[in-house]
Amino acid sequence: MSDLLEKIGSKIRTLRTANNLSQQKMAELAEISYKYLGEIERGQVNLSVEILIKISNALHVEASEILAMNSAEDTNISRAKFLLSELSEQDVKRAIDLLEALKKHSA
Helix, strand or coil: CCHHHHHHHHHHHHHHHHCCCCHHHHHHHHCCCHHHHHHHHCCCCCCCHHHHHHHHHHHCCCHHHHHCCCCHHHHHHHHHHHHHHCCCHHHHHHHHHHHHHHHHHHC
């Protein structure tokens, strides 16, 4: 298959393992078979936009993040933005307070 499919598959695998998800668990979350997920991760099959969205939802990232060929740091920032977008305004403020406390503690 194409180099692009291999890169997308690798990105999905990286995000899956960063989320401590087995192929089986992620496949359940994405409502696909674990065998199909394995083929996707190996770049052996084309995936539809619908499947890409199911996978991105299971990983809590935007589909565009999977397609973007960027660094792990960018991936973490994108994932944090996605998670924050699903919180209430009050919870976002709490998360910011927590991040500021962590920053002070690590300085």
